[in-house]
Amino acid sequence: MKPSLFEYAAPRKLDEAVALLAGDPSAMVLAGGQSLVPALNLRLAAPGRLVDIQHVEGLHALSVANGWISVGAMVRHRTLELSPEVQRANPLIRAAMAHVAHIPIRTRGTVVGSLCHADAAAEMPMLLVLMDGSVVAQGPQGRREIAADAFFQFHLTTARAPDEIVVEARFPVLPPGTGWAFEEFARRRGDYALAAVGALIRRRRGGPHAVALAACGIASRPVRLRLAEKILAENDFSEAALHAAAEAARDSVTAPDDAHATTAYRRHLLAGLLRRAVAAALSRAQ
Amino acid sequence: MSRGKIRRPLPEVSADPRIAVSLTVNGEALTREVSVRTLLSDFLRHELGLTGTHVGCEHGVCGACTVMIDGVAARSCLTLAMQASGCRVRTIESVAAEDGTLHPLQEAFRDCHALQCGYCTPGFIMNILSHFESGEPVDLSEEGIRDVLSGNLCRCTGYQGIVAAYRQAAARLALR
Numbered sequence: 001m002k003p004s005l006f007e008y009a010a011p012r013k014l015d016e017a018v019a020l021l022a023g024d025p026s027a028m029v030l031a032g033g034q035s036l037v038p039a040l041n042l043r044l045a046a047p048g049r050l051v052d053i054q055h056v057e058g059l060h061a062l063s064v065a066n067g068w069i070s071v072g073a074m075v076r077h078r079t080l081e082l083s084p085e086v087q088r089a090n091p092l093i094r095a096a097m098a099h100v101a102h103i104p105i106r107t108r109g110t111v112v113g114s115l116c117h118a119d120a121a122a123e124m125p126m127l128l129v130l131m132d133g134s135v136v137a138q139g140p141q142g143r144r145e146i147a148a149d150a151f152f153q154f155h156l157t158t159a160r161a162p163d164e165i166v167v168e169a170r171f172p173v174l175p176p177g178t179g180w181a182f183e184e185f186a187r188r189r190g191d192y193a194l195a196a197v198g199a200l201i202r203r204r205r206g207g208p209h210a211v212a213l214a215a216c217g218i219a220s221r222p223v224r225l226r227l228a229e230k231i232l233a234e235n236d237f238s239e240a241a242l243h244a245a246a247e248a249a250r251d252s253v254t255a256p257d258d259a260h261a262t263t264a265y266r267r268h269l270l271a272g273l274l275r276r277a278v279a280a281a282l283s284r285a286q
Numbered sequence: 287m288s289r290g291k292i293r294r295p296l297p298e299v300s301a302d303p304r305i306a307v308s309l310t311v312n313g314e315a316l317t318r319e320v321s322v323r324t325l326l327s328d329f330l331r332h333e334l335g336l337t338g339t340h341v342g343c344e345h346g347v348c349g350a351c352t353v354m355i356d357g358v359a360a361r362s363c364l365t366l367a368m369q370a371s372g373c374r375v376r377t378i379e380s381v382a383a384e385d386g387t388l389h390p391l392q393e394a395f396r397d398c399h400a401l402q403c404g405y406c407t408p409g410f411i412m413n414i415l416s417h418f419e420s421g422e423p424v425d426l427s428e429e430g431i432r433d434v435l436s437g438n439l440c441r442c443t444g445y446q447g448i449v450a451a452y453r454q455a456a457a458r459l460a461l462r
Contacts, residue, residue: 001344007303008322008368030369037364038345041325054369078358082422102437104352104359104413189436
């Protein structure tokens with residue numbers, strides 16, 4: 001259980017880091033290492049070069065401005081989770097992050113690292129999709145912003161090019177009065193979700209309401225539950241609408257049977273979690 | 287068949303790139319030259335002889351290797367030694383006083399039968415200690431304690447004693 005051979009570099013400048021990454025097609029970015037180092041130990045990953053970005057200038061900033069929470073590539077999970085400013089701007093983030101692994105992992109792991117790892121059952125990618133956030137990637141050709149929906153392509157697969165470093169993630173500040181909820185089912189605390197649902201609800205007089213629902217653990221990437229959103233937005237959260245939305249969400253489950261759960265069980269879980277999440281979000285919406 | 291192909295013998299000395307790492311361990315500043323792929327857990331055990339940090343699963347699940355890096359609990363098996371360069375690392379060896387007097391948390395573990403084989407204990411102690419020393423409010427509800435403990439596995443005790451030890455130590459250290 002030791003990593004295979006690699007070359008190690010710890011640049012101070014972002015353009016050096018990008019050049020080092022571009023210089024070896026098998027190179028990988030090391031940030032907090034809480035997903036990559038286990039993969040190295042198990043030799044599931046065997047990069048020729050590791051580009052450690054912990055000393056790169058300008059990647060440690062966490063700020064809330066102009067309606068966006070901007071999370072630099074070296075911001076650890078725990079920093080985002082405990083930030084009072086972030087809690088005021090978007091309380092769903094802290095609620096969801098309690099489910100991300102364990103505290104000693106969150107003290108080292110980075111938010112952007114989790115997004116780039118893109119596990120289909122992970123909480124942070126689902127939050128970015130739920131909130132229509134984005135990431136900013138820097139490559140030899142320059143900088144580009146990638147919307148969450150386009151970023152997550154498949155389990156462990158993103159739109160990041162091999163020579164790009166994601167330097168920042170952007171989560172929106174929630175509009176006042178937004179109800180929020182995060183409901184997860186995992187076999188043990190800190191595990192990846194068997195299924196989880198995030199919900200954001202803003203009531204509008206006369207409707208349709210603004211409803212966002214997303215799930216993880218149920219498909220090859222985090223997904224928005226668009227049909228359920230539409231049903232709830234147009235039908236004022238009646239019991240019949242809730243039932244219809246939960247039923248509609250079942251079809252989003254495409255994960256095959258595995259050692260932990262069958263597809264049918266995940267469908268059952270998703271429907272239940274959706275109802276709980278919507279109820280909790282409604283109780284917080286004004 | 288490629289499976290049966292006879293390979294060249296492996297080199298007897300590893301061709302690993304080596305690099306100097308400077309850090310502070312238990313208050314002592316030191317520099318060592320290590321292979322770049324050395325995990326912090328192996329660095330502590332093999333380079334420094336600090337074998338109190340135990341290695342269980344080596345992929346971040348069990349928590350036995352938990353140490354403090356710059357005051358916060360972290361998995362030493364999920365950290366390359368190079369990632370800790372310039373950091374203050376604290377291990378279980380620093381917890382009891384020089385004369386062997388146990389820390390109140392260690393005493394509580396003994397008093398409450400919170401260990402049996404002891405393999406997981408250093409990880410539990412470092413994790414709980416970092417929480418006690420974080421300055422964040424200490425939640426002494428069953429739920430709050432179990433949330434902190436959830437990152438460490440114990441295969442002997444069933445956790446009841448560990449929860450009790452957590453409470454006893456928090457009371458003795460007047461934490462709330």
